[in-house]
Structure formats: structure tokens, C-alpha cells
Amino acid sequence: MNVRAAATAAGATRGPAGTGRLSGNLGAAEIIFMVIAAAAPLTVISGNVPLAITQGNGPLAWTGFVAAAAVMLLFSVGFVAMTAYMTEAGAFFTYIRAGLGARCGRAGAFLALLTYTAIQLGVYGFFGWSMDDAARQWGGPALPWWLYAAGVLGVVAVMGYRHIDLSSRVLGVALVLEIGVVVVMNAMILWRPMPVAPMAMTPVADAGPAGPFAVALLFAMTGFIGFEATAIFRDEARDPQRTIPRATYGAVVIIGLFYAISCWCVIHAWGADSIAAITRGFLDHGRNIVLETAGRYAGRVMQQAMQVLLLTSLFACLLSFHNIIARYQLALGREGIMPAFLARTHDRHASPHVASVAQTGTACVLLVLAALSGVDPLVDIFGSMAGISTIGITVLMVLTSVAVVAFFTRRRDLSRGRAVSTLAIPGIAAVALCAVLYIIMANFTRITGLADRTSLMLAVLPFAVTGLGFCVGRTTTD
Numbered sequence: 339m340n341v342r343a344a345a346t347a348a349g350a351t352r353g354p355a356g357t358g359r360l361s362g363n364l365g366a367a368e369i370i371f372m373v374i375a376a377a378a379p380l381t382v383i384s385g386n387v388p389l390a391i392t393q394g395n396g397p398l399a400w401t402g403f404v405a406a407a408a409v410m411l412l413f414s415v416g417f418v419a420m421t422a423y424m425t426e427a428g429a430f431f432t433y434i435r436a437g438l439g440a441r442c443g444r445a446g447a448f449l450a451l452l453t454y455t456a457i458q459l460g461v462y463g464f465f466g467w468s469m470d471d472a473a474r475q476w477g478g479p480a481l482p483w484w485l486y487a488a489g490v491l492g493v494v495a496v497m498g499y500r501h502i503d504l505s506s507r508v509l510g511v512a513l514v515l516e517i518g519v520v521v522v523m524n525a526m527i528l529w530r531p532m533p534v535a536p537m538a539m540t541p542v543a544d545a546g547p548a549g550p551f552a553v554a555l556l557f558a559m560t561g562f563i564g565f566e567a568t569a570i571f572r573d574e575a576r577d578p579q580r581t582i583p584r585a586t587y588g589a590v591v592i593i594g595l596f597y598a599i600s601c602w603c604v605i606h607a608w609g610a611d612s613i614a615a616i617t618r619g620f621l622d623h624g625r626n627i628v629l630e631t632a633g634r635y636a637g638r639v640m641q642q643a644m645q646v647l648l649l650t651s652l653f654a655c656l657l658s659f660h661n662i663i664a665r666y667q668l669a670l671g672r673e674g675i676m677p678a679f680l681a682r683t684h685d686r687h688a689s690p691h692v693a694s695v696a697q698t699g700t701a702c703v704l705l706v707l708a709a710l711s712g713v714d715p716l717v718d719i720f721g722s723m724a725g726i727s728t729i730g731i732t733v734l735m736v737l738t739s740v741a742v743v744a745f746f747t748r749r750r751d752l753s754r755g756r757a758v759s760t761l762a763i764p765g766i767a768a769v770a771l772c773a774v775l776y777i778i779m780a781n782f783t784r785i786t787g788l789a790d791r792t793s794l795m796l797a798v799l800p801f802a803v804t805g806l807g808f809c810v811g812r813t814t815t816d
Contacts, residue, residue: 402554407594416764437741448807460723
């Protein structure tokens, strides 16, 4: 997720409701840049790719990213068509409310809150695992992952409360470096592929059969969370009618290609026959296959640089998720869905400080529970939370696609001559997303690696929260 996107959304909370309109002169390139930052590419390459390989279809894991990008492109057609008629910049739940009514909009808001909370917890686990890995690589002690996670949670809490906006220039430099180290690694792999030496830690024969495509697809879909950031910048776009569509399609294509090519390069670096076993061997020893690949092909300095940039990327994700969740809580507090005190803003910092504190408390409780569980922070915590969040984001996109069809069905004057982009393709996208959802649900136990009953509870949670949001009483928006 993008810290600046969250900060921009926060700017609208200043002053009386309805007066916080934003303005700007952002072009498609600038918005694409910020959406790619929101996708946290190094986090996805270092976290999602190894899991997609080991738990998914091994040497064909890159196909999951291609399929996810294709589904996103289908979804984007209706999303872009409806964006032109939205009166306020917002996320998926705003579209759902416009097309399906206030109750469905609230259901979408609740689901979005769960989706971002789940992925935030997963990233805390990933950060703790990565920080421990980096500390040991640099000669430091082996400490529990949750100590590192708790430390960064404190920093996020302070910055979220004060609404300190990270400099866009700093974020820009960090993003360029993030992408740069991966591009260098990919180029070195293609330039001089190395034969793989036998791995003593995990024999290739122990790799087992390739897993299902559904697992690779899930981790690929997770890499697109934050995709709605293009619409968040509507008020600041130079020409929203042209800029937002270009930015949306451009972001999907660029992100999808970057993920797929990088995943393929990592597989090619170690060999299709060996990649699953080698990746599993590194994970079992607390090491990251992507960082090891960078060190093998581009040298130790590049590997260490990638470790540092991975940590900064994870931190930006955590701060962004914190800001997004706090602002969802603020919006729900304003509408009377959640306690009204969550809608208070700070007189000096102009931040949703009460919601920020509440979000910090929720994160602390979840982190304590995760630490007490004793499970692996990457495979179990990040993997299972990515499962919940991917189900959540897929359901949100299904609801949004249906909302697009409903919106343009009622407003035939707006869809006249554009039935393909406003009705047909959004309908196809809804069906395709339902198919994706079924594939993920059918393989959810394998994805989480947990007991059947626990996996079932996690899989049902997004639907239960959506139902809760739909059933709450009437509010000021009804």
C-alpha cells in the first residue's frame, strides 16, 4: 500500500465534512508511480513469490501472476467506466454503495476493514521474519520475530497518530531503488545463468509433486491489494476522465509484467526441476530465496542492499495499512456504524488520532495472539493472513463489478453506445472473479497449512464480516 495515498485520503478529513476537496495536477505517469509504490513490489517479490513456488505449482508459479493481471484488466474496464461518474474519490465500498445501496456499501466497508487488518498482521509477521533474517546475516543475535514486529508497531503508532506524511521524494527514491535492485538481479540472471550445485539442505527428490495453480493465483492476487489507489487520486488528477483510465490500465500491465517476469527469473536462476526443493530448503533454514538469488548473481553488496530496501518497503506497507484502517474506522464512526468517538480528529495534527489509537490497540492484540501461537511468521502468519485478505479483496471486486452493472442498468442514458464496457465486460469480470474465488476457497486448507477446522473458520470469516456489515441498523447514509 501507498503511504502517500493514505495521507492524501486523510487530508479530506480536515475542516467540515464536504469541504475537504483536494486539487492537483497529477498525470497518468505520476499516479502509476504511486500505485506501483502502493503495490510494494519488493515485498511481493520477496514474500509472495517464494510461497507461490513452494506451496503452489512450483516452476509454473509465474502463471499465477499472469492470470491475476488478466483478471485485473477485465475488472478495470467496469471500474474505470464507473469512476467517471463518482462524485467523490474513494475506495471499493464507495462504488458498491453507489451501485447497490447503503447496506451493501456498509458490508463492503466492513469487509475492507477486515481485509486490510488481516494483511497488516501478515506483513507484521513478514517484517519480523525479515528483520531477524537480516540481523543474523549481519552477525547479530537470533531474536524472536515478534520483538522486531513490536518495535516497528510502536514507530507506526507514533507516526499514524501524528499523521506525519513521509516525503514523496523519499518514497520515490526508495521505490526506484526497490525496482532497480530487482531489475539488476533479473538482468544478471538472464545474462549469465549459473548451473545449480547440489543442495545439501534439501534434496531435490524431497520436493514432492507440484501444488495447485490456485495457491500461486492467491499469492498473485494478494500482490494487487491497494489497486483502487488510482481512483483515490481522482480529485488530484490533471484530467480525471483520461488520466484515471490510463493510470489504471498502465498500473495493472506494469505491475503484472514485473511480478511475472521476476518470478520467472527466480525460477530460471535455480532451474525448473530444482526450484521448489531449493526454495523450501531456504525457508526451512530461515532464508529468503530472492535475497539468496540476488547474492548469487549480483554479489553480497546487492543482497544486503535488497535486505535493507525490503525492510523499508515493509515499513511503508505497515504505515500505509495503519492509515487506511484508521480512516475506514473514522468513516464508519461518522456514519454511526461504529462508535462516534472514532470520528474525532486531532486539533493540531488534523489526524484521526482516536481511530489511530484504536487501530494500534487492535494490532497489538493480534500480534500478541500470533506470538503466543508459536507458528511460523512467514509461512503460517503471512500465508494465512494473505489468504483471508485475498478472499476479502476478491469479494470486494465481485461486489464492485456487480455494482457497476447495477449502476449502468439503472442509468441507461450513461451506458448508451457503451454496453460492452459498462455492462458486458463488468459482468464477465464478476463471473471470472467468482471463479477465482471458488478456486481459492477449494484449496484454502492447503494454502494455510492449518487444520481443516481452522482453515474453514478463516475462509468463512470474510463472508461473516460482510454479512455483519449488511445487517447493521440504519445510519445517516440510508
